[in-house]
Amino acid sequence: MKRILPFLFLIWAASACSPVLRVEPETYVDLDNLQSLPTPSQDGIPLRVAVAAVISPKGTVESYSALMDYLGEKTGRPVELVQRRTYLEVNDLVERGEVDMAFVCTSAYIAGRDDFGMQLLVAPQVNGETVYRSYLIVPIDSPARDMADLKDKVFAFTDPISLTGRAYPTYLVEQLGSTPESFFSRTFFTYSHDEAIYAVANHLADGAAVDSLVYDFAVSRDPSLAQKTRIVHTSPSFGIPPVVVSPEVRPQIAAELQALLLEMSNDPAGRTALQSIGIDRFVLIEDNMYDSVRSLLGSVALPGMP
Amino acid sequence: MKPPPFVRQLFYKIWNIISAVSVRAKILGMALGLVLLLGAGITVQVRASLAAIMRDQLDDKSISTTHDLAARSTDPILLNDLVNLQKLLVETQANNPDVRYAFIIGSDGRVLAHTFGAGFPVGLLEANAVGASDHHHTVVLQTEDGLVWDTAVPIFDGRAGTARVGLSDARLRQSLQTVTGQIALTVVLVLGFGVLVATSLTWVLTRPILELVNATHIVSKGDFSLRVQRWADDEIGDLAEAFNAMTVELARTDELRRDREELRRQLLERVISTQEDERKRIARELHDSTSQNLTSLMVGIRTMSAGCKDPAMLTEAEKLRAVAAQTLDEIHNISMRLRPRLLDDIGLSAALEKLVAEWQARYKIPVDLLLQCGPQRMAADIETAIYRIVQEALTNIARHASARSVSVLVENRNGNLLAVIEDDGRGFDSAASTGDRHLGLVGMRERAELLDGKLTIESTPDSGTSIYVEIPQKEARA
Numbered sequence: 090m091k092r093i094l095p096f097l098f099l100i101w102a103a104s105a106c107s108p109v110l111r112v113e114p115e116t117y118v119d120l121d122n123l124q125s126l127p128t129p130s131q132d133g134i135p136l137r138v139a140v141a142a143v144i145s146p147k148g149t150v151e152s153y154s155a156l157m158d159y160l161g162e163k164t165g166r167p168v169e170l171v172q173r174r175t176y177l178e179v180n181d182l183v184e185r186g187e188v189d190m191a192f193v194c195t196s197a198y199i200a201g202r203d204d205f206g207m208q209l210l211v212a213p214q215v216n217g218e219t220v221y222r223s224y225l226i227v228p229i230d231s232p233a234r235d236m237a238d239l240k241d242k243v244f245a246f247t248d249p250i251s252l253t254g255r256a257y258p259t260y261l262v263e264q265l266g267s268t269p270e271s272f273f274s275r276t277f278f279t280y281s282h283d284e285a286i287y288a289v290a291n292h293l294a295d296g297a298a299v300d301s302l303v304y305d306f307a308v309s310r311d312p313s314l315a316q317k318t319r320i321v322h323t324s325p326s327f328g329i330p331p332v333v334v335s336p337e338v339r340p341q342i343a344a345e346l347q348a349l350l351l352e353m354s355n356d357p358a359g360r361t362a363l364q365s366i367g368i369d370r371f372v373l374i375e376d377n378m379y380d381s382v383r384s385l386l387g388s389v390a391l392p393g394m395p
Numbered sequence: 396m397k398p399p400p401f402v403r404q405l406f407y408k409i410w411n412i413i414s415a416v417s418v419r420a421k422i423l424g425m426a427l428g429l430v431l432l433l434g435a436g437i438t439v440q441v442r443a444s445l446a447a448i449m450r451d452q453l454d455d456k457s458i459s460t461t462h463d464l465a466a467r468s469t470d471p472i473l474l475n476d477l478v479n480l481q482k483l484l485v486e487t488q489a490n491n492p493d494v495r496y497a498f499i500i501g502s503d504g505r506v507l508a509h510t511f512g513a514g515f516p517v518g519l520l521e522a523n524a525v526g527a528s529d530h531h532h533t534v535v536l537q538t539e540d541g542l543v544w545d546t547a548v549p550i551f552d553g554r555a556g557t558a559r560v561g562l563s564d565a566r567l568r569q570s571l572q573t574v575t576g577q578i579a580l581t582v583v584l585v586l587g588f589g590v591l592v593a594t595s596l597t598w599v600l601t602r603p604i605l606e607l608v609n610a611t612h613i614v615s616k617g618d619f620s621l622r623v624q625r626w627a628d629d630e631i632g633d634l635a636e637a638f639n640a641m642t643v644e645l646a647r648t649d650e651l652r653r654d655r656e657e658l659r660r661q662l663l664e665r666v667i668s669t670q671e672d673e674r675k676r677i678a679r680e681l682h683d684s685t686s687q688n689l690t691s692l693m694v695g696i697r698t699m700s701a702g703c704k705d706p707a708m709l710t711e712a713e714k715l716r717a718v719a720a721q722t723l724d725e726i727h728n729i730s731m732r733l734r735p736r737l738l739d740d741i742g743l744s745a746a747l748e749k750l751v752a753e754w755q756a757r758y759k760i761p762v763d764l765l766l767q768c769g770p771q772r773m774a775a776d777i778e779t780a781i782y783r784i785v786q787e788a789l790t791n792i793a794r795h796a797s798a799r800s801v802s803v804l805v806e807n808r809n810g811n812l813l814a815v816i817e818d819d820g821r822g823f824d825s826a827a828s829t830g831d832r833h834l835g836l837v838g839m840r841e842r843a844e845l846l847d848g849k850l851t852i853e854s855t856p857d858s859g860t861s862i863y864v865e866i867p868q869k870e871a872r873a
């Protein structure tokens with residue numbers, strides 16, 4: 090027995106060390122052997138295109154990737170889609186020449202032109218027009234019929250310098266003799282129009298003002314949005330958000346890009362790319378198209394607004 | 396079907412070990428062995444199950460953590476918000492202690508952010524890859540800290556890059572160690588308890604058994620009065636009761652045997668004394684009556700022959716007288732052998748001297764007789780017994796032994812009467828003797844034992860025979 094017990098004890102002790110993880114590791118990696126990452130090597134100078142956050146970053150990638158691919162194919166350069174959270178950040182990129190071309194919002198263009206001479210390249214044409222509007226939307230079950238009914242409610246702004254998402258609703262509130270801070274119980278920024286629609290559709294906000302192009306495009310893609318939101322007010326038409334270039338960009342490149350964009354509607358691949366961002370074609374546009382916007386912006390007082 | 400030899404050998408070996416130890420060791424061994432075996436089984440089972448469960452959890456957690464990171468990192472990547480991307484990684488690591496590292500690979504294959512601080516591990520980037528349409532891809536990496544579950548998940552269908560998270564199994568192993576330690580502690584506690592229980596159980600079990608063993612020793616020495624206590628109402632209790640019943644029965648049988656023995660002894664005593672009396676009577680009759688008549692006859696023949704002149708008649712008368720004289724002699728011998736008067740009248744020494752002298756004369760075998768009985772007479776039955784034993788022994792020697800010499804010693808030693816009869820004859824196997832001779836030996840022994848004496852026969856073929864008789868002395872009856 091004295092011989093058997095230590096033996097059993099050994100069995101038991103061995104059981105405590107029994108191998109339990111029958112996993113065959115595939116590779117050995119020494120996690121403490123650190124090395125600095127290689128600096129990226131660039132294949133050719135990329136064409137950098139900024140898109141202002143009219144819609145969410147993911148939505149932007151989904152919509153614009155066809156256009157980016159088309160541009161890359163036509164210019165023979167890798168195309169980099171650059172996004173930033175706010176319109177002003179995109180303006181900074183344009184001013185510093187960090188992007189070659191940018192899709193900006195109307196108010197951002199006006200600010201950029203005033204600040205550092207941002208140049209118009211082309212403008213999109215939608216349904217034969219080069220204008221757009223601001224829609225005041227509320228949840229489908231809301232009793233509100235106009236801005237006055239949204240007093241003491243929660244209101245969603247898009248970008249701090251958005252024309253349709255912030256300047257125009259502020260204008261409406263000022264027309265009612267108030268300021269957004271005192272008129273609404275609470276306001277917040279969504280930084281993109283599709284998320285403002287989402288906020289209203291899901292009752293996060295009692296109302297929001299959005300880009301008519303974005304709203305129409307979103308409803309055409311997802312008709313259920315029309316079942317969740319209702320337009321209670323449409324603004325007068327404003328000059329459409331343009332495509333711009335930096336004043337620093339070489340005129341030759343600007344001319345090349347302009348020609349390329351204007352020609353897109355004559356090319357089947359180009360038309361497909363245009364369809365994916367919901368426009369008919371690119372057309373030339375004059376700066377005076379934006380005068381009505383300038384007068385509106387001049388009449389409202391927005392903190393952080395040029 | 397017979398088991399193969401080595402199995403039987405093993406079985407015998409184990410049985411030898413098990414059977415060689417005490418009940419205490421058996422019970423202790425059983426209890427401790429079972430606890431240890433059970434402990435081993437549970438340890439293996441728990442460790443295996445726990446490890447399997449935790450591994451699955453680690454697998455799931457690795458996938459869900461990476462998916463979560465991938466979903467949350469989409470916007471920062473698209474907006475080139477590297478600060479928030481880095482914060483997201485740090486947060487992921489802070490919220491999950493299992494996360495060994497996390498990093499984001501951009502759509503161009505560059506590492507956008509990681510949790511390694513200065514520098515990036517060599518070979519880690521290439522260790523795992525995932526297709527843009529795949530849900531995830533997990534590989535297990537061997538690192539110096541143990542195994543790492545590395546999961547890759549495409550971000551925004553691969554358009555924004557790939558999220559990679561490595562979950563270490565360090566906590567898993569630690570949990571296993573903790574659980575194993577707890578089981579070990581439990582086993583040790585149970586072992587201690589087992590020793591306690593087994594010891595008390597052994598005490599409860601072996602105490603009545605040891606008592607029974609002790610009682611058996613006492614009973615085997617002839618004391619049937621002992622009764623064991625019934626400790627428990629179980630098999631051992633039954634055994635104790637059966638033992639007690641057996642002892643009672645043994646005591647009864649023993650008493651019966653003693654009674655019968657006593658009866659037999661009395662009967663034997665009477666037979667022997669009746670036989671002696673009868674012999675004495677016949678001897679006296681022969682001596683007193685028949686011898687007298689024969690003597691008268693011889694006197695008559697002499698008287699008749701004195702008055703006769705015929706020589707033929709005289710010769711005839713002389714013949715008749717010789718026949719009568721011979722008959723008288725024979726009657727004297729018969730009477731002598733039946734019961735020597737010397738034994739009754741003078742004592743054992745004289746009777747033995749006469750017996751030996753006659754035997755010597757008859758069989759022509761020298762006898763060395765040494766008598767040291769002292770002058771005092773002993774009890775008649777002792778003298779008779781010794782005399783008869785010597786007589787029987789000498790008869791046997793004459794009949795069977797072919798001895799060349801015989802020695803007879805009778806002495807008074809330490810109050811006992813000791814007789815030794817030795818010869819240098821053929822001897823015999825004293826254990827195997829049968830028939831007349833056996834009966835003769837039994838008779839000698841009976842005579843000795845009737846008087847509380849002891850008779851020992853030492854004999855082996857070809858080395859002679861020695862008979863030792865020792866009878867305790869009583870004072871001679873008045």
